[in-house]
Amino acid sequence: MNGAILDQSGILFLSLYLLSLILIGVAGKFASKEESLKDFYLGGKGFGVTVLFLTMYATQYSGNSLIGFAGNAYRNGWLFLVSVTFMMAIVGGYLLYAPKLYDIARKRNFITVGDYIDYRYGHNGLTLFVVAIGIMALANYMLTNLKAIGYIVEVVTGGMIGFETGIILMALIMVIYETLGGMRSVAWTDAIQGILLFLGVTIIFGVIITHYGSPADNYETIRSLRPEFFTFPTIENQLGWLSTLILIFFGIAVYPQAIQRIYSAKNEKTLRRSFQLMVIMPLLTTLPLIIIAITATAHFPELSKSESEQVVLLMLQKLSQIEGMGMVITLFVAAAVAAIMSTVDSAMLAIASLFTQDIYHRLRPGKSQRHLTYVGKIFSWILMGLMVYLAVSLPSTIWYLIQIKLEILCQIAPAIMLGIHWKRLDHRAVFSGLFVGVIFTLILLLSGLPSRPFGIHAGVWGLILNLLTLFLVQGRIRAR
């Protein structure tokens, strides 16, 4: 166990936490009321504020939010405050369509985003296109997070559990509790993971600020080491901010697992309260991580890019001689593992529901709900097996392609956000816009052309073309 970050009690705590997830899965199985897709994929549509909010919170904040955001703030300084705004903007995105979608979904018993597209436009090709984009984005999310959890397990156990074994072990735990109780198990485990994440960030913030001081206490040192943190944002910086905001506003707000959580709310009031709590969370989760990372620049000034991703851990390790710090480090690791697991399990559940409801059910319309639920569970195991294989075996050179997700996913936003308010919007206009947006984005990303012309993301250019095409085709249809 040379170089292990967790001591034996830390590994024991983590093992108990993982075991508790399986037990929650069993509890979810016993709590299920019927063998139906509605019960399995939406938890019977009965989540109250606590569970709904915590599952939204844990799902939205992935491992990247905990580790990647701190690294980014360390490298870019106060410019990365944009992350606080964009995490809030996602809720603004929900507000554009969730109030009406929730009512329609309640009345029509929707399970997936494909159900809404099918109901709204009645066009198989468009529904399958949207579902395919959703599956691609979610599979991508699963892959990157599985790879991250493999690295974390390997590092914190000092290599006692290797990268591949770590991925297989975590994937096995997730697929077991997911197939036992479906959304109920996922949401309940998310609730535990959400609490761990919040407590982890809060306690770590308190410990680090107490021992290292705040950015105000370290002002002179930070200013002398990183003067660029205090210069005015350039026009290019500001365009980058705007582009990121647009991409996240339209991309993350239409994630299929987020829409599934909107469907699963017990009632409208529950959904509204959960969203209101979600708006506050960037100030309590993202902001503390930025402050920690900027404080770190005064104490760990020369970190490389990969080292900067471990900046929180480095700060905690330097305090390891202080009594009780082992527990704080364990809490940080548990919070990171929780953030990743809650994202992967939700993505897996959403993909399985998209496959079962929008693809398999269409091919075999006469099958019973019991049969469909069974197919969904089998699919989850196959999917997880495939994702684990890819996470372990894909060469790093093609990881860039896999990271293309939001840029493509945000192209489905007009189909949902405009479709819900614009009664006469035709499926041909939506399909044309979506097609042009996706193709243009892929050309920018995969060809040798600059992927961010004028500092604007390829996905945002794609979205602009998507909307222009949509309005043009809709205008021609109306003119006939």
Place this chain on the structure above:
Amino acid sequence: MIYALALIFLIFSVPFFFIPGTVLGLPVWAFASLLSSVCFAVLIILAIEKEWHGLKGEQR
């Protein structure tokens, strides 16, 4: 309405991006950005409370 307010607020926060100096260890523009995020959060919370328009009664 809420989005219009947010836009107005953002426009009024622009001048802060050109004021030198620091507040609580943050450059003024970063502090203004943080403050605008807090106001943005309040606006969204109010929008959820006051402007949540589902389907009309008869459509439900």
